[in-house]
Amino acid sequence: MFLSSDDAKAIAGNIIAKSAADACVVKIDGGEDYSLRFARGGATTNIATSEASVRISSHIGGRIGSATTGSLDAEALDAARARSEDIARMLPVDPDYVAPLGPQDYDASARYDDNAESLKLDALAAQAARVIEEGARRNVDTFGCASSARRFECLSTSNGLFAYERRSEIDLSATARNKADTWSGWAGAHEFFGARLDAEAIARRACEKAAHDVAPVDLEPGDYAVILEPAAVAELAFWVMSAMDARAADEGRSFYSRPGGGALVGEKLFDEKFTIRIDPADPLAPEGGVGWEGVPHRARAFIDKGVVTSLYRSRSWAQKTEAEPIPFARNFIVEGGDASLDDMIRSVKRGVLVTRIWYENIVEPKSLLLTGLTRDGNFLIENGRVTAPVRNMRFNQRLGELFGRIVALGKTERTWRAAGGGGAPAAPPMLAEKFHFSSKSSGI
Numbered sequence: 001m002f003l004s005s006d007d008a009k010a011i012a013g014n015i016i017a018k019s020a021a022d023a024c025v026v027k028i029d030g031g032e033d034y035s036l037r038f039a040r041g042g043a044t045t046n047i048a049t050s051e052a053s054v055r056i057s058s059h060i061g062g063r064i065g066s067a068t069t070g071s072l073d074a075e076a077l078d079a080a081r082a083r084s085e086d087i088a089r090m091l092p093v094d095p096d097y098v099a100p101l102g103p104q105d106y107d108a109s110a111r112y113d114d115n116a117e118s119l120k121l122d123a124l125a126a127q128a129a130r131v132i133e134e135g136a137r138r139n140v141d142t143f144g145c146a147s148s149a150r151r152f153e154c155l156s157t158s159n160g161l162f163a164y165e166r167r168s169e170i171d172l173s174a175t176a177r178n179k180a181d182t183w184s185g186w187a188g189a190h191e192f193f194g195a196r197l198d199a200e201a202i203a204r205r206a207c208e209k210a211a212h213d214v215a216p217v218d219l220e221p222g223d224y225a226v227i228l229e230p231a232a233v234a235e236l237a238f239w240v241m242s243a244m245d246a247r248a249a250d251e252g253r254s255f256y257s258r259p260g261g262g263a264l265v266g267e268k269l270f271d272e273k274f275t276i277r278i279d280p281a282d283p284l285a286p287e288g289g290v291g292w293e294g295v296p297h298r299a300r301a302f303i304d305k306g307v308v309t310s311l312y313r314s315r316s317w318a319q320k321t322e323a324e325p326i327p328f329a330r331n332f333i334v335e336g337g338d339a340s341l342d343d344m345i346r347s348v349k350r351g352v353l354v355t356r357i358w359y360e361n362i363v364e365p366k367s368l369l370l371t372g373l374t375r376d377g378n379f380l381i382e383n384g385r386v387t388a389p390v391r392n393m394r395f396n397q398r399l400g401e402l403f404g405r406i407v408a409l410g411k412t413e414r415t416w417r418a419a420g421g422g423g424a425p426a427a428p429p430m431l432a433e434k435f436h437f438s439s440k441s442s443g444i
Contacts, residue, residue, distance in 0.1 A: 008156075011026075019085075024056065026156045032049070039144075054080065059100065104163065144172065153290065209355065231415045234425045237276060293325070306404075337411075356374075367398050372394070374441075
């Protein structure tokens with residue numbers, strides 16, 4: 001169910017007007033979602049859903065009780081509001097309590113496509129057809145998923161805040177495998193506007209990578225030069241970003257903690273080629289204007305030429321430390337360089353080209369040691385040439401070290417979804433030294 005700003009405001013206003021709490025916060029979100037899966041030349045499933053959810057948080061004496069309902073019926077909303085008040089009265093006082101925000105100014109974010117027809121199932125079927133056709137032309141099997149949505153989010157408080165944002169999104173993920181089932185390739189993209197999704201380019205990249213008839217090579221574990229494609233760089237950069245919590249840093253629990261106390265803001269912890277920033281107005285990867293707890297997103301760098309310049313900070317921790325609250329961001333931009341992928345490959349004596357990674361987990365938060373697996377297309381580079389496909393491998397890599405020895409960066413491009421979901425960042429291909437592959441994997 002896709003609610004207009006006026007409809008969402010009316011629902012939230014009615015709930016707040018009836019509240020018996022000291023303060024009340026209403027969050028409404030929902031929308032229309034479509035998805036289509038395909039395999040070996042045809043569609044396998046298609047889904048269309050429409051839903052809305054209302055979360056009511058009641059603030060009573062420094063305690064917050066919350067209840068959620070999927071119904072917009074007046075009786076259901078009244079019951080959820082009363083339940084949230086009952087829960088608040090039963091809880092202990094929250095030592096980190098902060099009152100709800102009042103009115104805020106938000107930067108506009110271009111993330112909504114007025115052409116709703118470009119997001120419906122027939123549009124997704126056309127995207128999938130392009131992948132299937134390219135697979136048939138190259139004699140490889142194709143699999144994948146196309147999905148789209150129109151979503152809205154509304155946040156309203158009894159202190160006078162009302163925020164409403166809408167976004168559209170469409171994405172396509174395509175995997176191709178050769179007929180012998182000995183090799184695979186992948187490509188994908190996510191866009192906020194339907195016309196910007198280039199299904200033909202996605203199909204071409206996935207099928208080109210899969211069209212190998214030589215047996216994949218098993219590499220021995222060890223340190224290798226790597227060229228990480230943009231999807232892999234974005235996935236790794238997400239973990240760098242997700243660790244940038246100010247409270248964890250201030251309390252000595254983080255990679256960004258200063259020995260003896262405090263955070264390493266202002267310190268150079270990465271290669272000077274490494275910059276991560278966010279910007280609601282960025283045309284490639286715009287972040288939304290409304291952040292967590294209603295705090296506005298502003299254009300800012302978190303890492304600027306290797307120097308840590310900002311950390312995320314909740315409102316409660318900002319209040320305790322007398323600092324600015326900064327919300328977590330999912331649509332970030334890793335600044336690129338001017339090296340081409342071909343130039344990077346020519347510069348490598350022996351290394352691995354990695355398409356993407358998955359199944360990652362942080363092993364040691366204080367050292368940013370990450371483990372994970374490569375997926376859907378590794379290639380051996382020897383003497384400046386791609387010579388063979390390589391089976392997947394598990395890696396154990398300290399991200400501070402990886403992003404501290406960048407050799408070259410290519411052009412930044414929008415990628416498929418990163419680990420955090422909720423959008424897609426922009427990142428460049430990257431050449432780095434001594435990426436540690438810890439063990440073999442039999443997968444392709």
